[in-house]
Amino acid sequence: MxxxxxxxxxxxxxxxxxxxxxxxxxxxxxxxxxxxxxxxxxxxxxxxxxxxxxxxxxxxxxxxxxxxxxxxxxxxxxxxxxxxxxxxxVPFGVAMVGPVIYTFGSDEQKQRFLPDILASNVWWCQGYSEPGSGSDLASLKTKADREGDHYVVNGTKTWTTLGHLADWIFCLVRTTSDVARRQEGISFLLIEMSTPGVSVKPIITIEGDHEVNEVHFDNVSVPVENLVGEEGKGWTYGKVLLQHERTNTAGVARSKYRLDNLKEKAAQSIHDAAPLMSDRNFARKVAAVEIELKALEYTDLRTLAAVATGKAPGPESSILKIKGTEIQQSIDALFVEAAGYYALPYVPEQYVVDFPDEDRIGYGAETKSSLRYFNNRKATIYAGSNEIQKNIIAKHVLDL
Ligand SMILES: Cc1cc2nc3c(=O)[nH]c(=O)nc-3n(C[C@H](O)[C@H](O)[C@H](O)COP(=O)(O)OP(=O)(O)OC[C@H]3O[C@@H](n4cnc5c(N)ncnc54)[C@H](O)[C@@H]3O)c2cc1C
Structure with a gap:
């Protein structure tokens, strides 16, 4: 190209x-x-x-x-x-639910929701996964029973990123159980987080941050006008969104920035010691990641070109997701290696508290390399785990 x-x-x-x-x-x-x-x-x-x-x-x-x-x-x-x-x-509004609404939503929904997504007036979160329904998402059990002009929603969503900050959640819910294929009974519903019966419980991640949550629905009344598209077609809409999500998780530009940053830091001499980049083993590892990243960049460009001609990203989004997240985690590991002993102190407060500059200890940023390393273990799990992406590639790319 x-x-x-x-x-x-x-x-x-x-x-x-x-x-x-x-x-x-x-x-x-x-x-x-x-x-x-x-x-x-x-x-x-x-x-x-x-x-x-x-x-x-x-x-x-x-x-x-x-x-x-x-x-x-x-x-x-x-x-x-x-x-x-x-x-x-933050992707949940502009990169996820927005495209679903302008592609499958009614004119009223477009007028009601899109301007606030554009202006960041409303914060969205994603309610797909449930306890017991992650990789096998079609097994989801959160129910939405139609009663007159509203649905009554009951169930639990989990791993809901930034759900504690959200005004609205877009959910895959089960509207019918009596179907030949489990996917057919699923619908795409928009739910306001302030509705009575919605409660949010934090899940604290390994590095000590509050980023993900459980969201519970206890007899939550949702107007039928919040259903996107047709009842029972939510799986189709949700899949389109997942392909966009996976393409976005490749994160090529960020990885390029971080790798440059790593090389710059590792080229510096600290306490008169030889710079880390002069260590041939470390330099070899950096070069290996750089080569992978360059290859991914071209694959990403090809996908962008296809999307520009009106195609939704197809199974190639799974390739981007796997390689992109593996590269991100390799860079995390190299940062920890480069920080050496400074990566060891585990002080979660550094992560969440805004220190004024003069109070900051010298190696704060390096300490964060380990926090980031732990936090980013998620990258190969969310948006569909990398193992599941390999299954998709086997089926839809390799035709196995
Ligand atoms: C930090 C974080 C943020 C998240 N944010 C959100 C969010 O905002 N909204 C949301 O809806 N979800 C979110 N998720 C959920 C995420 O999509 C799921 O965790 C993911 O789909 C895996 O599901 P699971 O956790 O139930 O694991 P499981 O499905 O139980 O999988 C466990 C392990 O088994 C492997 N496995 C399962 N099935 C197969 C198979 N058929 N073949 C091979 N291997 C298999 C998996 O790869 C994994 O290693 C988030 C997850 C994390 C960790």
Missing amino acids: NVNLTEDEIAFRDEVRKFFAEKYPADLRIKQDQGITLRREDTIRWQKILYEQGWFAVNWPEEYGGTGWTPIQKYLFANEMAAANAPVI
């Missing part, structure tokens, strides 16, 4: 670079660079800046407020955003 940039593309890249240099708030930049968890309001502030620029819904069609960018423009934008170490966009 030819990625030589045209003059217009170079001008576009420069415009994006200038935007990040000028509009990315310094206080957020400091938090990001020091690995401090952003608060809800930080993320919303940043997303609104992108929205005001018209650059928030990168993949949406123009008629709904998207950018209308070419694959190369999207690629350049992602690269510049990662190079600025700008906050990752």
Whole structure:
């Protein structure tokens, strides 16, 4: 694939670079660079800046407020955003439920939900997985029984990322049990988190953060107008969303930024010792990851080009998901190795508390390499575990 940039593309890249240099708030930049968890309001502030620029819904069609960018423009934008170490966009609204609503939703739903997703006025979370229904998602048991003009929802969703911060949740629910194929009885329902009967319980992850939750539904009344598309077709809509989700998890631009950052740090000499990059074994490991990442970058570009011609990302999104997350975890491990002893102290408060600069201990960022390492074990599990992605590739790519 030819990625030589045209003059217009170079001008576009420069415009994006200038935007990040000028509009990315310094206080957020400091938090990001020091690995401090952003608060809800930080993320919303940043997303609104992108929205005001018209650059928030990168993949949406123009008629709904998207950018209308070419694959190369999207690629350049992602690269510049990662190079600025700008906050990752929370995907649940703009990258997940938004595309489902503009593709399968009614006109009323489009008018009601899309503007607030675009402006980050409403925070969404994803209610697919349940205790006992993760890889085998079609076994899900959360029930939505139709009673007149509303559904009554009962059940439990789990691993709900940032559900404690969310205003709305999009759920796969069972509306019929009496079906030939389990997938046929599943529907796609939008539920407001403030509805009576919805409760959220934290799950604390291995590095000590509150990122995921259990969400319980106890006789929750949901108006039928919150059903997206047809009853019983939720599996089809949910699958389209999962393919987008997997494509997004490749994270190529972020991995490039992190690898450059690692190389820069490892090239420095600390306490007069030889830089780590002069260790041939370490340099070999870095080079191996870099080669994998370059190959993934080209696969990602090919997928972007296919999506631009109107195709939903197909089973190739599984390849992107596997390789992208394996590379992310290899980089996590190299950061821990590079931090050496400084990666050892386990001080969770560093992760969640905003220290003023003068109070920060010198090796804070390095300590976080281990926290990140532990947190990111999730990458090969969420969005469908990598083992499940291998099954999809075997069936749909290799035709086994
Ligand atoms: C940090 C985190 C955030 C998440 N966020 C969300 C969220 O916001 N919303 C949401 O709905 N879900 C979320 N998930 C859930 C995620 O999608 C599931 O964890 C995932 O699908 C795996 O399901 P499970 O945990 O039930 O594991 P299981 O399905 O029980 O799998 C256990 C192990 O068995 C393997 N396995 C299972 N079946 C097969 C098979 N057929 N072939 C080969 N190997 C198999 C799996 O790969 C895994 O290693 C999140 C998960 C994590 C860890």
